[in-house]
Amino acid sequence: MLKYAPLVWKNLGRNKLRSAITGVAIAFAVAMVCVLRMLPAALDSMLDRMSTGTRISVHNQAGLTYSLPYSYVNKVRAMPGVVDVASYQWFGGVVDEDKGVQFPNFAVDADHVRVVFEDWKIEPQALDDFEKYRDAALVGTMTMQQQGWKVGDLITLKSTILPVEAQLRIVGTIERGPFVWLSREYLEQAMLAQGFSFDTTGTIWARIDDASLVTPLIARIDETFRNSEAETASETEKAFFSNMMSSAQGYVTILLIVAGVVTLCIVFIAANTASMSVRERMGELAIMKALGFRWRTLFATLVVEAALLSTLAGAAGVLLSIGATNALRSITAGAGGAGPMNAFFVSNAVLVQTLFIAFFIGIVSGAFPAFGASRKPVAQTLREVF
Amino acid sequence: MIEVSNVSRLYKRAADEVHALEKVSLEIPRGQFIALMGPSGSGKSTLLNLVAGLDRPSSGSISVAGQSLDALDEDELARFRAAHVGFVFQFFNLIPVLSAVENVELPLLLTHLSKSERRERALTALRVVGLADRADHLPRQLSGGEQQRVAIARAFVSDPDLIVADEPTGDLDARNAEATLELLRTLRRDFGKTIVMVTHDPRAEKYVDVVHHLDKGVLLESRPGGSAGGAH
Numbered sequence: 001m002l003k004y005a006p007l008v009w010k011n012l013g014r015n016k017l018r019s020a021i022t023g024v025a026i027a028f029a030v031a032m033v034c035v036l037r038m039l040p041a042a043l044d045s046m047l048d049r050m051s052t053g054t055r056i057s058v059h060n061q062a063g064l065t066y067s068l069p070y071s072y073v074n075k076v077r078a079m080p081g082v083v084d085v086a087s088y089q090w091f092g093g094v095v096d097e098d099k100g101v102q103f104p105n106f107a108v109d110a111d112h113v114r115v116v117f118e119d120w121k122i123e124p125q126a127l128d129d130f131e132k133y134r135d136a137a138l139v140g141t142m143t144m145q146q147q148g149w150k151v152g153d154l155i156t157l158k159s160t161i162l163p164v165e166a167q168l169r170i171v172g173t174i175e176r177g178p179f180v181w182l183s184r185e186y187l188e189q190a191m192l193a194q195g196f197s198f199d200t201t202g203t204i205w206a207r208i209d210d211a212s213l214v215t216p217l218i219a220r221i222d223e224t225f226r227n228s229e230a231e232t233a234s235e236t237e238k239a240f241f242s243n244m245m246s247s248a249q250g251y252v253t254i255l256l257i258v259a260g261v262v263t264l265c266i267v268f269i270a271a272n273t274a275s276m277s278v279r280e281r282m283g284e285l286a287i288m289k290a291l292g293f294r295w296r297t298l299f300a301t302l303v304v305e306a307a308l309l310s311t312l313a314g315a316a317g318v319l320l321s322i323g324a325t326n327a328l329r330s331i332t333a334g335a336g337g338a339g340p341m342n343a344f345f346v347s348n349a350v351l352v353q354t355l356f357i358a359f360f361i362g363i364v365s366g367a368f369p370a371f372g373a374s375r376k377p378v379a380q381t382l383r384e385v386f
Numbered sequence: 387m388i389e390v391s392n393v394s395r396l397y398k399r400a401a402d403e404v405h406a407l408e409k410v411s412l413e414i415p416r417g418q419f420i421a422l423m424g425p426s427g428s429g430k431s432t433l434l435n436l437v438a439g440l441d442r443p444s445s446g447s448i449s450v451a452g453q454s455l456d457a458l459d460e461d462e463l464a465r466f467r468a469a470h471v472g473f474v475f476q477f478f479n480l481i482p483v484l485s486a487v488e489n490v491e492l493p494l495l496l497t498h499l500s501k502s503e504r505r506e507r508a509l510t511a512l513r514v515v516g517l518a519d520r521a522d523h524l525p526r527q528l529s530g531g532e533q534q535r536v537a538i539a540r541a542f543v544s545d546p547d548l549i550v551a552d553e554p555t556g557d558l559d560a561r562n563a564e565a566t567l568e569l570l571r572t573l574r575r576d577f578g579k580t581i582v583m584v585t586h587d588p589r590a591e592k593y594v595d596v597v598h599h600l601d602k603g604v605l606l607e608s609r610p611g612g613s614a615g616g617a618h
């Protein structure tokens with residue numbers, strides 16, 4: 001079969017413009033499919049980066065918008081295997097009421113976040129100040145950049161859900177994410193000043209001693225508060241963020257469907273090219289059959305030609321996707337809000353699968369026109385063409 | 387060499403039946419150059435296709451080089467053509483993306499010859515037709531006459547017993563037509579090839595040994611051509 005390779009190669013270059021246009025179409029589509037197919041992995045990677053295996057989220061079973069009694073915090077903290085616990089209350093603060101909430105901000109237990117979020121590697125001095133000063137705030141670097149803030153700045157956050165206008169001083173930054181933390185003690189006292197006691201929390205974050213204890217502890221926490229005034233739903237940190245991004249999962253599904261449709265479109269593009277190429281060569285195929293070439297040989301050369309074009313274009317598409325994802329990671333490096341974009345990475349598995357898909361597209365698109373052309377009786381073709 | 391016995395060929399076109407050939411019998415000795423002549427639709431191309439193993443008769447039998455074509459399936463017919471038949475067509479029908487030498491080499495891809503042997507034989511064939519210096523030219527870079535000579539080189543490069551030529555001068559000017567006919571006669575004379583040619587060209591008569599006239603699918607007459615007696 002190798003002796004037919006030059007013939008296949010020369011036929012591929014027969015109409016260079018058409019081959020090039022088809023190749024570029026396939027390459028771009030394959031690159032897109034490649035990137036889209038990595039989206040679930042990118043999201044998963046992002047969730048992995050966002051979470052640890054030793055942190056549990058505890059919230060109201062009725063939903064995140066429902067609160068839990070603050071007393072639960074100490075009950076969870078007292079459970080064996082729990083290293084420490086921090087309450088996490090949505091503050092919903094805005095800098096400018098017209099613009100609404102521009103960054104997530106929470107009232108947290110200032111003296112417990114150091115342990116619970118140890119892996120966030122917040123500067124010790126900043127944590128010291130956060131514990132020490134009731135009006136201290138820790139701000140995500142991304143929010144610092146967006147708002148043009150710097151450490152030491154005084155900021156005002158007006159809550160959109162509580163009657164509190166917090167006057168805060170930035171004492172440090174949080175490298176991860178856009179979050180802003182203020183002290184729960186500040187919130188409680190501000191509420192008290194308004195005549196309200198504040199004894200609830202939105203979420204409780206618990207850091208666990210050992211990852212193997214996470215599952216039994218989740219069960220134990222939920223069991224502890226079963227049939228109480230506020231039943232809990234505990235989950236791993238990854239599951240928590242995954243649920244938070246459930247709408248994104250829906251988009252991922254849509255995008256994967258799009259990837260499938262794109263693949264189908266490529267089949268039609270490639271089939272159209274192969275069909276045109278075969279149709280304009282009917283006479284030559286008849287001549288070759290007259291010379292003694294068997295239909296299987298001609299069929300194979302036509303299919304190999306289509307598969308070669310598709311696979312070469314697919315390889316170009318894969319390289320394009322690798323380049324694009326490298327560029328994306330490079331551009332979004334350090335940008336906390338880049339989401340899954342800085343987690344895009346074309347894995348070897350997807351690379352091989354996509355190349356196989358490209359090859360398969362070539363085979364399928366080439367097979368149908370090639371079969372018809374190579375099976376047609378030679379005398380009939382000669383009569384029709386000449 | 388070729389025995390055509392009582393051969394008929396019927397085509398079905400929609401509801402109609404077209405009798406392209408009716409009970410034609412013919413014997414062509416080895417090394418003879420014959421012309422099939424007659425008006426359009428007389429059945430000469432049909433007879434050529436049958437003799438070359440490109441088509442099957444509706445009835446009757448055909449034997450070429452001692453091989454009965456009746457019982458051969460498609461693959462066997464293809465092998466038969468590759469081994470025994472060389473083709474020359476009216477419009478040359480070279481593969482446009484292949485050079486002259488690659489076109490000539492094409493039938494040799496069906497042999498067990500090595501790459502270098504194939505190339506050597508193709509170049510020899512091109513030397514025979516006087517186009518060794520045009521070996522690397524693409525068909526579009528050759529004149530019509532040159533393209534037909536390349537096609538003739540392709541027809542005999544695999545040393546077939548039979549060369550069939552369908553209107554080989556039909557798309558050539560007078561000078562190139564004469565050169566082509568002379569080349570075919572040389573193949574018969576110097577290489578002992580049996581040549582069956584379909585033609586409308588009256589100039590062909592003086593180059594061939596026998597002229598067979600067909601009309602409406604029937605063999606009307608066979609008479610000696612201008613080269614009669616010089617076949618062997």
